[in-house]
Amino acid sequence: MSSHTKTFITLIVGVALGAGALSFFQPSMSPENNSEAMQSAEKEPLYWVAPMDANYRRDKPGKSAMGMDLVPVYAEDESSDDFGPGAVKVAPHVINNLGVRTAPVEVKRMHTEISTVGYVKYNEDSLVHINPRVDGWVEKLFVKAVGSTVEKGQPLYTLYSPQLVNAQEEFLIALKRNNTALIKAAKARLETLQISPNLINSLEKKRTVTKNITFYAPQSGVLQALNIREGAYVNPAKTLMSIAQLNQVWVEAEVFERDTALIKAGLTVSMTLDYLPGKEWMGEIDYVYPTLNAKSRTLRVRLRFDNKNLELKPNMFAQVVIHANGVENTLLVPKEAVIRTGKQNRVVLALGDGQFKSIEVMIGRVDQESIEILNGLNDDDVVVTSAQFLIDSESSKNSDFKRMTHEEMPTSVWIQGEVNSVMKDARMINITHRPVEAWNWPEMTMNFDLADSINVDTLQAGQSLHFEVRKTDEGGNEITVIHIMDQAESESEPDHSSH
Incomplete structure (x- = not known):
């Protein structure tokens, strides 16, 4: 007996409470079994086989290549061979003592959930950058800090610029000459320089130039950036401030490379945050970035969530679950049934009558409870879900890891x-x-x-x-x-x- 077999039997003895486990590969020797064995001895052997080499078979007694007596094989011993090399037989009481449980292979829709993490960000689609259209100096600043809330039409800063003064004077000259074409052109220039309609109307009525022009917020939101202070000199190349909205936010997350085939824009996403336990937000994938991160081997995706109560704040850490589209008629087994060794994936197939065999399978997607089987199982198979490692360790010693049934063998x-x-x-x-x-x-x-x-x-x-x-x-x-x-x-x- 090899050291591997001794170790396996030792494990079985410990679990199966003593001598009962010694019958792992054959029925226990009760009086009834002794009687059956005597009857078997009277039957004609099918063939003789070498004790150390199951492939060395002869149709009559003799010696093996190693000089050992050949062992007769009877019809009842052939049952395990019906399923190919590696099939083992376990006595019923040992199955009970080991706690062997089985589960049928199921054909159903697989709902794939991809769990990952992400960070809340501003929705950059609604982000507005404010730049001056002329050179000048900031005379007064109405917003003081990043994160301040602003409302649409709220004054932001006052600017003195010679170009703005000249533009007003040109408009007054056009009005004085009562030249319709000049008036229209001068007014269009003021609008281009972002002079407010109220100031243009006031200029037209009062005919007085305003030196310090006030500029207003184009939208409501929060101040995402502030790059000026009072007295600062600015020009069109300088971004003075940025205003972002929070009624809708982005969440940037990353998924592993193996899941990228399931990711596409429009998929439903659920999100939870630690600071509000028990609450869940529903959103969707807004955009899938075209490249993978070379170091982490992950794909970046952008998610979009409504934020009407402004509870989601930029840079918050979030747990994200992406609900991939399910596939109908998917062959599934319980997650715990698959033995994953790195080089090979296999399950222990329950063949009936206490017989088991380890077979190789090709797996597909994995969710929290099930694993998709692409090849190796049929929809009427039964697999072992507990204690399969003990059976696999014995079956895999000489198993070809191929399923073989009577129906699959050619006639x-x-x-x-x-x-x-x-x-x-x-x-x-x-x-x-x-x-x-x-x-x-x-x-x-x-x-x-x-x-x-x-x-x-x-x-x-x-x-x-x-x-x-x-x-x-x-x-x-x-x-x-x-x-x-x-x-x-x-x-x-x-x-x-x-x-």
Whole structure:
């Protein structure tokens, strides 16, 4: 016994309370089982196998390549082999002691939730920068600090500028001359320089130039930036201040690269914040940035949320859940059923009658409870959800990690071999054949029944054959077509030489 097997049995003994766990791979030796074993001994063996190599099979007793006696295999022992290498059988009381639980594979809509974090920001679509249209000096400043609330039409600052004085004088000259074209052009210039309509009307009525011009807030909001003080010299290149609105905010978040295929603009997003526990905001993805962060391997997304009560404030930390569009008819298993090793993903398949096998699966999306299975399972399968690591450790020692059921095995195969003897009266033939991968057969010598369509008289010892074998309803193996390799044609179907 290998050290791996000893370790596995030690684990089973600890969990299964003593001697009962020693029957992990076969039924416990109760009087009834002893009776069954005696009956099995009286049955004809299917074949003999090497104790240390399950692929070394012969149709009669003998020695293995290592000099060990071959072990007979009976029909009841063959049940695990029906599912391919790696299938193990667990006694019912051991299943109970281990707490083995199973769950059926489900086909349903998968609702994918992508959890991440983000930071609240101003909505830059509504951000307004204020620049002067002329050179000048700030005479008076009505807003003093960043974060101050401003209302639309509220005075912001007063500016003295020779260019503004000249523009007013030109308008007065045009009025004095009563030249309609000049009046229109001069008035348009004042509007371009952002002189308020009230001041233009006052200028037209009073015919008096105002040296210090007051400028007003174009929208309500909060002061996001303030770059001037009273007495400062300004010009059109300088941004004096910025006004942002908070009735709608952005939240910038990042998602991992593996989730980027699920992200698109318009998806629904829910958000919670630590400072208001229990409250949830609903929004949507506003924009998906076109590039990935090379260092963190994440994709930046911009979310939009309504903020009517102004509870969301810039730079707040938020927990975000993106609700990706679900896919109908998705094959799902419980999250805990999948064994993820890094190089391979697999589940332990419950085959029935206490039999289990580890098989490889290809996984897709993962949510909080389920994992999508892209390949490896059918919708009528049952998987193990607890204690599967113990079963997997034994099954994976010699498992091919491929699912194999009776329905998936072909009912007929083509084989090559050499005739050892022909039993004409019994319509049987003894052949040493090459390995049959489709049926998991190694190279061995065995008897085959002959179909009624086969002419027994054409067969003799020493012939090389290419023949088709099918499984009978009684569990036997019957040759239905034969092609004699050293003859020009087959007795039953001469055109099968292409197989």
